[in-house]
Amino acid sequence: MTVRTRVTIIGAGPAGLLLAHLLDRQGIESVVIDSRTREEIETTIRAGILEQGTVEVLSQTGASDRVLTVGQRHEGIDLAFAGEHHRIDFAATTGRAVWLYPQHEALKDLIAARLAAGQDIRFGVRAERVEDPDSDRPRVVATDGDGAPLEIEADWVVGADGSRSVARASISGRHSGAFREYPFAWFGILCEAPPSAEELIYSNSQQGFALISQRSPEVQRMYFQCDPDADPNAMSEAELWDTLQARVPGTTLNQGRIFQRDVLRFRSFVASDLRRGRVVLVGDAAHTVPPTGAKGMNLAVADVVLLADALRAALAGDDAPIDAFPERAQQRIWKAQHFSWWMTSMLHLQPGASDFDRQRQLGELRTVVESEAGRTYLAEAYTGWPLAGVERVLG
Numbered sequence: 001m002t003v004r005t006r007v008t009i010i011g012a013g014p015a016g017l018l019l020a021h022l023l024d025r026q027g028i029e030s031v032v033i034d035s036r037t038r039e040e041i042e043t044t045i046r047a048g049i050l051e052q053g054t055v056e057v058l059s060q061t062g063a064s065d066r067v068l069t070v071g072q073r074h075e076g077i078d079l080a081f082a083g084e085h086h087r088i089d090f091a092a093t094t095g096r097a098v099w100l101y102p103q104h105e106a107l108k109d110l111i112a113a114r115l116a117a118g119q120d121i122r123f124g125v126r127a128e129r130v131e132d133p134d135s136d137r138p139r140v141v142a143t144d145g146d147g148a149p150l151e152i153e154a155d156w157v158v159g160a161d162g163s164r165s166v167a168r169a170s171i172s173g174r175h176s177g178a179f180r181e182y183p184f185a186w187f188g189i190l191c192e193a194p195p196s197a198e199e200l201i202y203s204n205s206q207q208g209f210a211l212i213s214q215r216s217p218e219v220q221r222m223y224f225q226c227d228p229d230a231d232p233n234a235m236s237e238a239e240l241w242d243t244l245q246a247r248v249p250g251t252t253l254n255q256g257r258i259f260q261r262d263v264l265r266f267r268s269f270v271a272s273d274l275r276r277g278r279v280v281l282v283g284d285a286a287h288t289v290p291p292t293g294a295k296g297m298n299l300a301v302a303d304v305v306l307l308a309d310a311l312r313a314a315l316a317g318d319d320a321p322i323d324a325f326p327e328r329a330q331q332r333i334w335k336a337q338h339f340s341w342w343m344t345s346m347l348h349l350q351p352g353a354s355d356f357d358r359q360r361q362l363g364e365l366r367t368v369v370e371s372e373a374g375r376t377y378l379a380e381a382y383t384g385w386p387l388a389g390v391e392r393v394l395g
Contacts, residue, residue: 001150005031005120007311008140008154010127010167012041014103015283015300016160017110017121021063022308022393024117028315031152033125033142034161038111041123045190045260046103047213047221049074049200049294051384052096054301060394064109071101072214077382079369080203082362083249086369087199093376096383100200102215103297125150130157130170134277156311157279160300163269165285171276182266182290182344183351186211186223187230189240193220193256202292202347203248204365209348210247211292220254223264225348232261266290266344268337274326282307287333292347293340294382302332302387309389328388339381 007023009016012034020030034041050058050067058064075091090097114121124145131139140152159167168176194217201212208225215221222244235243237258245253269288274281283300306329310321346364350357368374 001144001148003031003150003152005029005152005154006156006315007031008138008152008157009033009160010130010140010158010165011160011162011283011285012036012107012111012121012123013160013162013283013300014106014110014297015285015304016158017107017114018057018063018301019158019160019282019304019308020114020119020121021110021117022061022304023311024114024119025061026308026312028312029120031120031122031154032114033122033127033140033152035126036123038123042104042108042111044104045215047291047294048100048102048104048106048297050099050101050106051294051298051301051382052098053384053387053390054298055099055101057301057305057387057390057393058106058109063113064106066105066109067099067101070105071099073097073099074199076199078197078199078201079365080201080248080250081205081365085201085250088369088375088378088382090379090383093372093379094383096379098294098383100214106297127161127166130159130167130279133157133170133279136278138278155278155315158307159279159281159285160283162284163288165281167279168271168281168285170279171281172271172273176273177269177271180268180341182268182348183228184208184225184348185228185230185266186264186291187226187232187240188221188223188260188262188264189244189258190215190260191220191222191256191258192218193254194218195220196251196253201248201251202343204347204349204361205247205249207243207247210244212244212248212251212253220256222253226263228263228265230263232263264291268341270330270333270337274329275322280307280322280325282329286329287337289336289340290344292343293336295336295340298384299333299336303329305387305393306389309392332385332388335381335385
């Protein structure tokens with residue numbers, strides 16, 4: 001079976017679904033495919049700190065109302081180190097904020113909006129490869145949920161299919177790009193308990209890093225630094241709570257039943273090329289960042305805002321914006337990579353670190369919290385830099 005459309009989007013994650021939504025607002029049809037079921041997409045719990053620009057795009061384009069009604073506005077974070085707590089006040093330094101809104105909730109909103117608009121979203125369809133990227137009709141060769149072959153022919157193909165991208169293989173090879181793996185990971189838990197603090201706590205302690213976060217009024221998400229090869233089932237609940245509590249001195253954690261635990265490895269990646277011919281990469285297919293700076297989904301949204309406008313122009317005969325897309329996108333990508341690396345390096349204990357290294361790290365933290373310029377930089381980067389091209393998307 002062969003299907004014809006203007007834009008084929010591989011991946012029904014935040015990048016793919018938002019792109020379909022923004023294209024539809026400009027009268028451009030698309031087909032979105034994803035190997036997962038709708039239930040799998042909507043029930044896989046993922047982190048969700050949304051920059052103010054991301055929230056504005058979701059709410060002002062009609063993609064999500066719940067981000068404002070259910071999402072929790074946070075105007076700062078708590079940096080804890082050396083037994084002290086220091087609040088970084090986003091509102092006071094930048095006039096901006098972030099929203100705590102888990103990614104799977106945003107995906108529910110995007111899927112509902114796309115289906116309500118009659119968009120073609122196909123779950124359970126696995127992309128096998130992208131063919132003819134340099135032609136004016138690139139094709140996605142796929143298999144549907146019944147195992148039958150499916151080809152989708154389009155003017156443009158967008159790979160929004162995650163870190164194991166099929167689309168990336170057609171551009172420069174699946175593993176081609178700049179890569180960094182960190183020597184530690186996060187041990188994460190979800191527990192049934194109310195929030196332990198009003199805002200997120202980023203804690204640098206003698207025992208290692210910890211992040212105290214939230215998912216809802218009834219569920220907490222917490223992480224602590226661990227070995228990348230740690231067994232998520234090796235520790236008892238009591239041992240997990242003792243580890244977390246030791247890493248946030250001065251804060252008494254609300255404890256409850258732990259119903260999920262996992263180990264999240266830290267990797268950074270930027271694809272060597274974001275475009276070949278009429279195939280383009282966005283989101284995790286183009287780049288991944290450590291979670292410390294809360295940049296993952298937000299960076300995907302920034303890609304999509306740029307790309308939606310570039311595709312509109314290209315389909316109208318103007319190739320200048322799409323030709324400029326890779327360089328413009330990479331400017332923000334590398335700023336986000338730097339911020340994520342900086343936050344990660346400043347807050348985590350490095351294996352084999354000397355006493356000099358440890359004291360230097362504490363000096364860096366003091367430099368940030370005791371400097372208006374330092375606090376402002378952290379707040380500007382955390383709440384998000386201005387989105388290039390957003391005025392045309394929101395207009």
